[in-house]
Amino acid sequence: MTGTQAHEPDTDHPGWRGGGSVSLPEAFRSIAVPEGANWWRKLAAFTGPGFLVAVGYMDPGNWATDLAGGSAFGYTLLSVILLSNVMAIILQALSARLGIATGRDLASACRDAYSRPTAIMLWLLCEVAIVACDLAEVIGTAIGLNLLFGIPLVWGVCLTGLDVLLILMLQRHGFRRLEAFIMALIAIIALCFLYELIASRPEIGPLLAGFVPRSEVITNPTMLYLAIGILGATVMPHNLYLHSATVQTRAFERTPTGKRDAAKWATIDSTVALSLALFVNAAILILAASAFHTIGRTDVAEIQDAYQLLSPTLGAAAASTIFAVALLASGQNSTITATLAGQIVMEGFVRLRLAPWLRRLVTRGIAIVPTVIVAALYGESGTARLLILSQVVLSMQLPFAIVPLVRFTSDKTKMGNLVSPTWLKVAAWGIAAIIIVLNAKLLLDTTMLGATSR
Template identity: 85%
Template sequence: MQVLATDDRGWRSGGGVSLPEVFRSIPVPDGASWWRKLGAFTGPGFLVAVGYMDPGNWATDLAGGSAFGYTLLSVILLSNIMAIILQALCVRLGIATGRDLASACRDAYSKPVAIMLWLLCEIAIVACDLAEVIGTAIGLNLLFGLPLVWGVVLTGADVLLILALQRHGFRRLEAFIIALIAVIALCFLYELIASQPAIGAMLAGFVPRGEVVTNPVMLYIAIGILGATVMPHNLYLHSAAVQTRAFERTPAGKRDAARWATIDSTVALSLALFINAAILILAASAFHTIGRNDVAEIQDAYKLLSPTLGAAAASTLFAVALLASGQNSTITGTLAGQIVMEGFVRIRLAPWLRRLITRGLAIVPAVIAAGLYGEGGTAKLLIASQVVLSLQLPFAIVPLIAFTSDKAKMGDLVSPAWLKALAWAVAAVIIVLNVKLLLDTAGRTGVGA
């Protein structure tokens, strides 16, 4: 990538603010207690955490748990650690430079490169939205018997909910997201209690095993879990969302803000770890232990949960959590789309128009798959959307690490040597495994054809 620096910090232009209507809109109290300060910075991390528990994660976690028991819990843990590191870099970038990742790319790279990165990111956002459309439609089908096609079409109306939330301020939007995450967590807490997992085997699952690499089928699912965990749009979203806080723009103020915002994202992603692990543990304890190693689709898990666990509410709460997960992810996807368009090319659309464009591009293939192929078609489309996301991931991770490693751009918040080394190692692992996922998927498609 060609870098065209025109000032002493390496930026090509004066920058710009994404989400200007909420920029620095949330006050940070001076001299407040630890809890009040944490409360002021709590929110952006939870917006990001939503992407780590979306329907794409559900599909891979269910497949891993039913096929291999608790073994792949170590992969979920490793993926979450990687996510915590990358989101901490987003916090540093947004607070130190006043730029989100999209506007940073625009201001650091040539216009053709910025346009290319923008188009790739738009494709990834549509692919991500496709997964949320399918997940929401499946949730509506399981809870209310609504046909998948009508469920997909109905998801287009969620723009009204987003507009209503945004009208009341960013804090209300964050509160709504956190409330839905709490619903998901409570549903899975019940599921875990009902499934009565083997505690010893479950804890052993968090210890990495060599067979994850040597068993080709297990490796394929493990790569899928990783590919579904680190979402590229989250990197753009987080670097903008942290700028909604009105912290002091002094070196000391930025360091303090970075510390609190990192705590926020780490706590939120730890909750995402619990939910992802809970899905896999549920599949392991409910299905793998009785020899049902083939439960890979969300609809199959729903049908089997209540009779398997002997708990009437198990299937219903599973569907409620899925619906909350899909709806949560659509909201954050809308924000990410707005940030990306404003940051890369400075095009600002009304939120409802931006939402309708993204959702319309996702609804069309989902309607076709649901209408022609039913449940099997939507399941395949869900997996395909994760592969598309894996293609875009390197184009977000590499610039992020490069920017946060640059002293001229970051000032006091430049990544220390140990963090640089760790971040590049994470990038290398994610890129290699996602490329392998893509190649394996292409190979399987070729065999199937």
């Protein structure tokens, strides 16, 4: 394979219009896949992109919605976390298939398939989603710094702008090192919540019953708002763009057989990683339900309140500190993947390439300004409401990423032998329909509530 071929997207499917540049050119096909290796070495070679994606499924935005849901409604919303995770596994598998089959990330595919005005509209909507995600990371990191070191929220928010230095340092050492750092932080988060679960001693019967869906999730407006927040915090639109690009860091054979094999291993990677994310999200809600809801504290919706109450409620002195350590690790992890997603989206939709540090400062600056204002004016309660709102905004952006993804991966002229089978098409379109309907209901309820209040 020549250097030119290695830096061009596939053009062998007539369903695509034109070529274009590759995703993340500095890391494109930079990680070797051993030929003829056993399954363990193959799995090791493909492990990484799924964990980068999983970071977005356990970021501080998830903490806010899961804590609020567990405190207010006990284990009931565990079913929403489970269903959201199943949706995420299916959608991320589609995203990986798109990148592997076509050599295009989702943003580049949209640019090729749609008119320029439509592509620009989708780009702007995706940028809104990335800013909403970054908002959650800014707040989560600032809260973590406040809880562990006593740094005021406003100063903590400002300090988050310095994480660009961490990203630059990691990227200088190669994509594999970046993945290793992310996986190490994920391990820290998972171990922290394993400790919290053991300390909280949840009741197994009600816990398992919580995974069974209930109609009241749809009929209760407050529960629906939190449910859609959980959905938005779990299935993140920018992760669909991110995954379709990062799978192309692997130098797999670009033959029909090589692509099918790569898609299999990439799906295993993302499924394992998202199963770990399911554990973390469920653990946060279970912790809130067992520690707070069961003693009548249904009002614990803020991370700071949870931190203050955990140790005395559970009778474990380390519970609060471990909770804050996991929060800080979560915020730092998410900030790295958001930067990558922002780069992919900007280059893919409009072919505008910025230096990573500049891209990061722009995105972070947009998120920092409203957060500083809210933190200064309203303090902890304001940042908590802003955190949950950011996740609902994310959910509202989902259809604009999911519909193109499902459409592309259902088209044989675009996907070749990796086109979605019938069952997968039905499942994917069903997921898109569920998200659109839930978002429409939330908008209707919110509009009617606003009209009634006036």
